[in-house]
Amino acid sequence: MPMRAMTGSEIRSAFLDYFQAEGHRVVASSSLVPTADPSLLFTNAGMVQFKDVFTGKEQRPYSRAVTAQKCVRAGGKHNDLENVGRTARHHTFFEMLGNFSFGDYFKERAIDHAWTFLTGRLGLPAERLWVTIHEGDAALGVGPDEEAERLWLRYVQKERIVPCSTKDNFWQMGDTGPCGPCSEIVYDQGPRMGCGRPTCAVGCDCDRYLELWNLVFMQFERSLEGVLTPLPKPSIDTGAGLERLAAVLQGGRSNFDTDLFRPIIGVVEEQCGARYGASVQAAVSMRVIADHARATAFLVTDGVLPSNEGRGYVLRRIMRRALRHGRMLGLEEPFLAAVTGRVAELMQEAYPELQEARDHVARVAQGEEERFGHTLKVGLRLVDSLLEAQKGAGSRTVPGAEIFKLYDTYGFPLDLLRDIAGDQGFALDEAGFEQAMEEQRAKARESWVGSGEVEIPASLKALADRLRVEACWHHSLTEEAKIAAILAGEGRQPAELLRQGETGELVLDRTPFYPEAGGQVSDGGRITTRDGAQAEVMAVHRPTPNLVLHRVRVKRGSLRADATVTAEVEAGRRKATAKNHTATHLLHAALRQVLGDHVKQAGSLVAPDRLRFDFSHWSPLAPQEIDRIERLVNEQIWENRRVGTEEKALDDAVKGGAMALFGEKYGERVRVVTVDGFSQELCEGTHVQATGEIGLFKIVSQGGVAAGVRRVEAVTGPGAYLYVKQEEQVLAEAAARIKARPLELAEKVERLTESSRDLERENQRLKARLAGGVLEELLAGSRDVNGVRVAAGRVDSLDAKGMRELGDRARARLGSGVVVLVAQAEGRVLWLTMVTTDLAGKVHAGRLARELAAVTGGGGGGRPDMAEAGGKDPSRIPEALERLPELVNRQLSS
């Protein structure tokens, strides 16, 4: 027996070492963001990165592998988020240890290895281990897994081999594909950890019987009809949770009592000044924070940012839950970054990327804490006024609809609302809330149409399986090729012939056309036959690796399947695109040099006329930063650095420092594009041979795309020249208009604005004086209508604002009366009517305005004391004014 329990780190190494010694390739953990699998939110098991290997779609140069895989389980089908912290075993982030056989060894070796490792290397007492096997399933047409039972009997007594149902012990990847029975190794932690019920046994959901390791025996292929046929070369997929192993070996009651978690909890203890375990509630909060901080650190490191949809939303929920528990511990100031920092320190040996991304993670954490703080602040205000209103209405219950609105629209945490309302003696209508919630869920489900994956039509799938296209785009622009297939019509059905004027898609056996990929747009060009037929290539794409589709329009003649054609790429477009693509790599490297290593590509467009680059970065770029980036890129162009490409193994490429991007799918062999001494990136695109060809690089714009993502657009070569030229012209023209030299432009504009402002003021003064005169005139011309003073006048020199000011002054001077102003401006009529308050109820300004405007061919209205109206016929203004006394009089006498 070892004197000291193994640490989590030691268990991980022991596992990898053990299987490496047994002929397994140690494969690095894949990103938490699954590559090329839109159906999966996060990597949630060790086998995810080997999916295509199991189905045979992908080949690897090894047939046995071992991994320690980072996993996240949150959101999606099994949503355990609410359980984390309350139980001993639930986590959002955990590490899965797994060994894999791809058609190599099967059940016997898998069982031997698992047993030997647990009892031998880890020293777990054999008498505490139980195993489960699949009991068989008539519906599936599968009998009990007697083979596994026989093999287990070599190590365990029959009493400790428990048959289990399909629900627990039969694994399948999806509705179709590889599947098979599983066998689990269970550890008996003893009665002190159990529920004490007489029925307690393996499978009980208490903590006594702990599932340590799941062995999946992939031995069948499931067809669409649900029929299982044996696989010729069955495979093995296993998974053991590192946290559980550590808990068992270190003798703790929970996964949180291991060295994987205690140091993280320690940081939380320091932050809030309370001891872990002092109170049950506080302990839950500390566990939640520790767990969620791990998930946050790993997810952000793998390129996920908190947002309001998809993966980012799950991350945000995890982070906010941690923050909420922080507040429950009395932590009001940002604390999460300190905790994620500790996670990075603790795990850096196994996951060096954590340390590299540490500052980035801290910034993201801090940003989210600020945003959450804001959400709470706004929410608290709303809660206050809501409770106030309820009190006013004499109610002591908060309606479900209001709770829902707070939660749904403003993101206010329900439990916090419960606390606040409770303190003030309010009850919550939680049933009403649940109902509203259920309605929203139902609505969302209804509209759900499936994941964003584009379905490939069956006809294309069949074609792809049959064909293997030869890609020539990296070494030539013109190729002799044969038309392997033609697709035409709405359903993209195979066709024999494509006639003049028709559009369709061509499959060639070899092609020089670059298909749209990695942000680079596809080539254009033409396809011709010897007998003079000609088609224009409009777009090229590649739905599967074996299938390149050329979208064409036939200009002349017709194209026939099996015909021999000449495929010719438009060289100018290709060249311009290549300049922009290489420039994109230079820009990416320059951004990282100037802004820091947290800059990661988040999206990219490479077109012939421009390039667009999205990347993770927190603040807008300062003008000086843009200058430095632009200059750095241009310096590389002036240096005329060589651009080389090279094929190598993915591992070697990454070790050599090449930039690999998340969200991209890479095979075992990758293409590395190197700009000597400056940049190295995995890339399939087309590039220039030396940076000098780019000519000139100019950033055209920069802006934000989403929180934490910035976008830069730039042009190169002739495009950049044109851009600069245009700016020069605009400048020259502007300068010419104000008779200045371009260099003096700023100064001269400054002087002009100043003088224009002076003139403006002078104008105001004159207008005011003029209005004074007009005012006197207006008052002098006022007349009595049935005991009411009516002042009316035409003021064409004033605009609407001036009229209102004049009207106000006239009304004040009048004390009691009616003011009517009318002006003609740009062929239209503008009316303003005002009535002093003492006449309210006698004369209505709105009605008066409407009636006056009607005469001049318009309409209008307003408040009883002030109204505006318009019209279209200025020639009738005098007529309208003449009718004014009559109109006023009619209102007075009605």
Place this chain on the structure above:
RNA sequence: GGGGGGUUAGCUCAGUUGGGAGAGCGCCGCGUUCGCAACGCGGAGGUCGAGGGUUCGAAUCCCUUACCCUCCA
């Protein structure tokens, strides 16, 4: 993918039947003070996210769109 809410001065935000674009803080100037803070007076600063429509008239109503917040999937 589907809901809810938002976008108004440098910042935080008001702005109800559609009819004067505002407050607080900040900034500049003047006053008060030995000086500072505070205070008083004055001032600069607004494509009311963008585009279309309805109307005599739109920050306000309708449609489209961008972005942000938020919930659900």
